[in-house]
Amino acid sequence: MGMRFTGKARRGMVALAVVAGLGLGTAACGGGGGDDDKKPQSSSSSDASGSQPNTQEGQAEEPLAEMKGPSGLLLRITSAVRDSGGFITVNGALKNDSGTMATIPSALSGNETEIMNNGRSLGGATLVDSKSKKRYYVLRDTEGRPLTTTGFSTLKAGESIDVFLQFPSPPADTADVSFQLPLFPSAVIKISG
Numbered sequence: 531m532g533m534r535f536t537g538k539a540r541r542g543m544v545a546l547a548v549v550a551g552l553g554l555g556t557a558a559c560g561g562g563g564g565d566d567d568k569k570p571q572s573s574s575s576s577d578a579s580g581s582q583p584n585t586q587e588g589q590a591e592e593p594l595a596e597m598k599g600p601s602g603l604l605l606r607i608t609s610a611v612r613d614s615g616g617f618i619t620v621n622g623a624l625k626n627d628s629g630t631m632a633t634i635p636s637a638l639s640g641n642e643t644e645i646m647n648n649g650r651s652l653g654g655a656t657l658v659d660s661k662s663k664k665r666y667y668v669l670r671d672t673e674g675r676p677l678t679t680t681g682f683s684t685l686k687a688g689e690s691i692d693v694f695l696q697f698p699s700p701p702a703d704t705a706d707v708s709f710q711l712p713l714f715p716s717a718v719i720k721i722s723g
Contacts, residue, residue, distance in 0.1 A: 602628025
């Protein structure tokens, strides 16, 4: 009898742990809400491309901008979509266009300690609205993590990763902004949505 009770108690604790884990998973998804928000927008541009990886989508469509950086790195921006929540999500791909492994320069993370403490990222990127003379920095969550692709330090030769960045939205009448990332030339991109 005592063993059965222990078995039931253990199952109950395991179930409680699973429920707690699901709760944490939901909280984690909520923290990266930008990821969830950008996916429906990118797939809403055309239903057929929604089932394909972003890299194929980027190759099929004319990118908004292509910028060559150090060590053979190539940043291709495929979309910049304004969201009703007051932010812009920039999507693209970062590719190592060289024949050797490329180390991602720490300068791409920017020089803000809070962002740098969260590892390599594209946190140093900005959008410049020359019309209203304002610069917009990558958004951060409540933990200080940049709302951009993080956690990559090297790319193999020819390797490409999908990237995203979220910024506060310039005024609704602003359609063109300058995208800037340390060590890369700036490029004018068109905002949709």
